Amino acid sequence: MRSKRLQTDCLKQFMVVGGWMLFLSMMIGGASFAKDPSVVPADKNAEGWIALFNGTDTSGWEMFGDATEWTVKEGILENVGTGGGWLGTVATFGDFDLIVEWQVSKGGNSGIFFRAGTEDVPWVDGFESQIDEDDTHNPTGSIYNHLAAKKVPSPDEQWNTTEIHAEGPSIVVKVNGQEVVNGQDESFTHGRIGLQMHDNNSTVRFRKVWIRPLGLKSLYNGKDFTGWKVRIPKDRKVEIKVEDGAIRIQGGPGYVESQEDYGDFHARFRIKTLPKDNSSSNSGIFIRGPRFPGDDYVGWPEGLEAQVFNQNGDFITGGWYHFMKASGVYAQDEEWFWMDINAVENRYQSWVNGMPAATWVDPENRFIKGIIGLQAHDPKSVIFYSGAELVELAPHKKLN
Structure with missing residues (x-):
């Protein structure tokens, strides 16, 4: 039978080793979490994914409307209540998979535009995947005024993820991993990707905007x-x-x-x-x-x-x-x-x-x-x- 002192010494060693293992695990996990989400890993790039937001500035985007004060800090694209407007890609896309990580302030409103034009507001001259936790008619994920979404949690002031698959008339949207839209709409086939700044009272943030063009x-x-x-x-x-x-x-x-x-x-x-x-x-x-x-x-x-x-x-x-x-x-x-x-x-x-x-x-x-x-x-x-x-x-x- 082991002595109490031996048991105590073993316990101390276990706690020290375990503590270091936990520390290393946190460091490794933290390092993984801290990676710039705008950067597409090599394996994902080999699958066709590319970044639309570079984590540094708004290169590759054009500003429309009154919301001109887009800033980038620590890899996050942000607009703090500067009026209605949007950022649109210079590039045009047809069929694609899209992943966007976003965050809005409490009661905030935003949206992700796709196949959008610039002749009219993009939710009219294109599709908008809604971001609004409080909208009862077009909850988050809805294709605004086209396809209503099943409501799932997308908490304000937290990071959320919207995934959009657009192929021909087929549109599938997931919010935080849950499918909320699966429908057909052939109103638009090509256009820009856009990020909305809805109003003076909303703060919007984006950090990961990846797209994979389809049909190549x-x-x-x-x-x-x-x-x-x-x-x-x-x-x-x-x-x-x-x-x-x-x-x-x-x-x-x-x-x-x-x-x-x-x-x-x-x-x-x-x-x-x-x-x-x-x-x-x-x-x-x-x-x-x-x-x-x-x-x-x-x-x-x-x-x-x-x-x-x-x-x-x-x-x-x-x-x-x-x-x-x-x-x-x-x-x-x-x-x-x-x-x-x-x-x-x-x-x-x-x-x-x-x-x-x-x-x-x-x-x-x-x-x-x-x-x-x-x-x-x-x-x-x-x-x-x-x-x-x-x-x-x-x-x-x-x-x-």
Whole structure:
């Protein structure tokens, strides 16, 4: 039988070890909880999720109405009672999955707009998923004045989550994990995502705004150049071939062009670059470029270029070359990364590894429709492209 002293010593050791384990568990759990919710993890990005809010500022959004005092602090987007208005994405989306984490003040009112236009208020010229715990006719989650939601708890002054699945006329909404809407409405097919500031008495906060565009179809079969044309100058040493399921581009100038022309779309590419002379390999994804007949022009493709260059410089990966720099370096050489491109009318946005990289609105609307070109830039650059996917989009309009 153990002595009382031995039992006491064992108990103390257990409490010390247990205390440290609890402390470490809290630290690990806390670190996990403290991760910036605006950042899309690599596994989710590989599934197609991208962030609409970067956790830092309102890049990629436009302000409408009187509510202009949107601020970002510690990764939270906030508006404190500055009147009616909304933030709308520059990008346009059609079918998608959307996740938004939000919080409103006591008695507060807000909403999440989707497939919204800007010709009228977005709950008329688009869909609104309501945020209002006290609204008896359109409780939180309702598609305002279209599809009423089943009421579930969504407490004011606490973080809540709305999930929206919009595919064709089908709309499914979940609030805090519970399905509250499952219906059909074909009034709108394309438009912006929006966050509402309803009135002077409400405070609204958002911290996680992720979207996954749906309906993308593969442009590249992973085997050969079906659907593409390789364009290489006769006097240049350029090698473009399929290797281990990817398009391998070495040398330049030259490019691979799509056989189809595209205007409004959301596209997604999987890319890897190799280092080059203490720098990075250089390439670019050209969109809405002209198609030259025969071999009249074989150099670099033309059109609007989303840069591929993983080094600090004037234009790095995700930047719109000559027009808008990327907000940061989100990819590195020798590692596969994803680039998303959204182009509708004269508005362009890019994402790299799920993070918003560059947004540009062309005041001259100079690029309308054309090829997608994968650039061979220079003799020493080596680039791999795989996983090219695209869904065609359309400008916003009301159907009925």
